[in-house]
Amino acid sequence: MMKLALSLALLGLASAACPNSCSGHGTCGFDDTCTCYQDWVMGDMDGGDCSDRKCPYEISWVSTPNADGYVHTYAECSGRGICDRSSGQCDCFDGFTGKACGYTTCPNDCSGHGTCEYIEELTVGSVPGDYATFGIAGSGFQLKSATSTYVSSLWDYGKTRACVCDPMYTEVDCSRKMCPKGNDVLDTRMDTTDKLLYQVQNISFNFQADESTEETNMNATFSLTFKSTINETFTTIPIKLYVANAAKTATEMETALKALPNYVIDDVKVNSTTADVTSGFDAINFLVYFTGTSVAGPQNLLMVDTAECKDGCTPKLTGVDVKSFGSGLSYVTEAVKADYNNYECGRRGKCDYDSGLCDCFEGYTGYKCQTQTALI
Numbered sequence: 590m591m592k593l594a595l596s597l598a599l600l601g602l603a604s605a606a607c608p609n610s611c612s613g614h615g616t617c618g619f620d621d622t623c624t625c626y627q628d629w630v631m632g633d634m635d636g637g638d639c640s641d642r643k644c645p646y647e648i649s650w651v652s653t654p655n656a657d658g659y660v661h662t663y664a665e666c667s668g669r670g671i672c673d674r675s676s677g678q679c680d681c682f683d684g685f686t687g688k689a690c691g692y693t694t695c696p697n698d699c700s701g702h703g704t705c706e707y708i709e710e711l712t713v714g715s716v717p718g719d720y721a722t723f724g725i726a727g728s729g730f731q732l733k734s735a736t737s738t739y740v741s742s743l744w745d746y747g748k749t750r751a752c753v754c755d756p757m758y759t760e761v762d763c764s765r766k767m768c769p770k771g772n773d774v775l776d777t778r779m780d781t782t783d784k785l786l787y788q789v790q791n792i793s794f795n796f797q798a799d800e801s802t803e804e805t806n807m808n809a810t811f812s813l814t815f816k817s818t819i820n821e822t823f824t825t826i827p828i829k830l831y832v833a834n835a836a837k838t839a840t841e842m843e844t845a846l847k848a849l850p851n852y853v854i855d856d857v858k859v860n861s862t863t864a865d866v867t868s869g870f871d872a873i874n875f876l877v878y879f880t881g882t883s884v885a886g887p888q889n890l891l892m893v894d895t896a897e898c899k900d901g902c903t904p905k906l907t908g909v910d911v912k913s914f915g916s917g918l919s920y921v922t923e924a925v926k927a928d929y930n931n932y933e934c935g936r937r938g939k940c941d942y943d944s945g946l947c948d949c950f951e952g953y954t955g956y957k958c959q960t961q962t963a964l965i
Contacts, residue, residue, distance in 0.1 A: 608638040615639035628677060633665070642677030644670075647689035648748070661744055666690045695752045696762035703754040703763035708746045711753065716816055718890035718921040756821040757945060766945035767819040769957035772885040772929040773936040788884075789925035790891055792875040794830070794911050802871075802910075803832040809909040813842065814892040815849060818931055823849040824894075827904045835861035835873045842875060856881030876924060882959065886931035890921045934958045 607617035615625040623639050631637025649664035665672055666679035670690035673680055681690035695705035713719065740746055754763035792813075796802045810827040817823075825845035831837045839861040846857045858878040879888055897908030911919045933940050938949035938958035949958040 609640065612638050612640040630674075632674070633672070641674035642672075644672035644677055644679050645689035647687070647691035648744070650685075650745075650748075691748055693749050695750055697764060699752040699754070700758075700762050700764040702758040703752040705750050706753045707748070707750050708740055708743065711740075711751060715820075716889050716892050718892065754820070756817075757819050759820075765942040768934050768940035768942075768945055768947050770818045770886075770931050770933050771883075771935045771957040771959050773932055774953065774959055774961050775937070776930055786925055786928045788879045788886070788888055788923065788927035788929075790877045790879075790888075791922050791924040792877065792891065792893060793920055793922075794873045794875075794895075794909065795919050796832075796871050796873075796911060805910045806830055806832050808907050810907045811909045812894045812904050812906060813846060814894065815846065815854060816889040816892070817853055818888065821853070823851075823853055824904065825849065827906055830909055832873070835875070838873075839875055842877070846877070852883060854879070854881060855883040857884070879927070886927050886929035887923075890923065893919070893921060895919065937961075 607615075607621055607623045611617055611623035611625070612629075614629040615623040618624055623636055625631075625635060625637075625639035628643045629639045630641050630643045631639060632641060644665050646663045646665050647667040648661050649668040651660050652662050652664050652668050654660050655662055666681065667685070667687075667690045669685040670679040670681035672678075679688070679690050681687070684694055686692055686694050692707075695703075699705055752761060752763050754760075757767050759765050759767050796806075809830040809832075811830060812825050812827055814822055814824045825842075826848070828841045828845050829838065839859040843857060843859040846854050846859075858880055860876045860878075862872070862874045877891065879885070894906065895909035895911055896906065898906045934947035934949070935953075935955075935958040937953040938947040940946075941948055947956065947958050949955070952961060952963040954960050954962050
């Protein structure tokens with residue numbers, strides 16, 4: 590009788606064990622159910638025998654609406670992949686990547702000619718000067734942020750990505766090579782009685798209006814960066830700022846811009862105002878006239894680097910002590926729009942998007958079909 594009672598007791602204890610002893614990945618409760626350790630489940634459900642791995646969760650691209658109607662709740666693999674229960678890693682669907690499939694891929698990996706960037710890293714213009722606005726209440730000048738306020742309010746601004754193409758490449762996947770752009774050789778001005786207008790850009794250096802400005806900037810140097818219409822960037826050698834002799838600085842600017850490689854700016858003129866900080870003037874303005882044939886038509890705004898950058902930098906700059914915030918900050922604007930236009934292959938040829946070379950129509954030649962060889 591004692592042996593029978595002992596056997597029944599042992600049988601009761603045996604039936605009180607959790608499934609597979611929770612596979613060593615959980616604790617067995619008094620009700621014979623497993624409480625799994627973090628990242629362990631059975632299938633896609635908590636509990637069971639804790640034999641499977643859980644995959645990372647991220648904000649879902651779209652899911653069943655919750656009680657508030659929100660469709661971007663957290664989901665395993667962001668709802669854009671299948672969880673491998675043996676490894677705990679997401680097998681993302683095409684077009685999605687990341688630990689929890691939380692990010693988009695870029696088309697064709699940008700074809701090897703660009704970088705894949707998040708929405709929040711994409712800019713609203715070709716150069717920083719494109720962010721400038723005037724006439725804002727309380728100030729005459731202000732800069733927009735690199736991304737618009739609307740973009741930063743989007744739920745996926747840190748998840749969705751797009752290609753930022755390298756110089757001379759374009760298209761959504763950066764697969765197409767760009768051809769040179771220029772003025773149509775047959776383009777005529779609507780009103781030839783007016784003076785021909787070249788594009789003029791205004792570079793404004795604003796200082797604190799006090800007598801120490803000249804002394805502070807005694808050894809100041811800065812550089813200019815020109816971005817062509819096919820997105821190539823060229824930076825000048827250091828340019829000396831002469832606070833008390835703006836005309837001398839204008840001459841150095843002109844020389845530096847003409848010295849950029851590949852004759853990217855074949856001709857330019859620079860004029861300046863006269864700075865007299867002792868009389869209360871707090872700005873030096875430089876007007877840059879793009880008079881060359883290679884820069885005929887609208888060009889990207891010049892970029893001015895006034896930050897100190899010494900050892901290891903090219904070019905090496907001592908920097909300029911200018912106002913960098915508030916309504917009086919330094920800036921670059923387009924002062925005069927050009928009479929000339931800017932077309933791919935000068936509108937007188939067809940672009941070979943594989944080579945980036947212009948196939949000029951009959952009667953035209955030149956790298957951007959800018960020369961007429963026969964009268965029509």
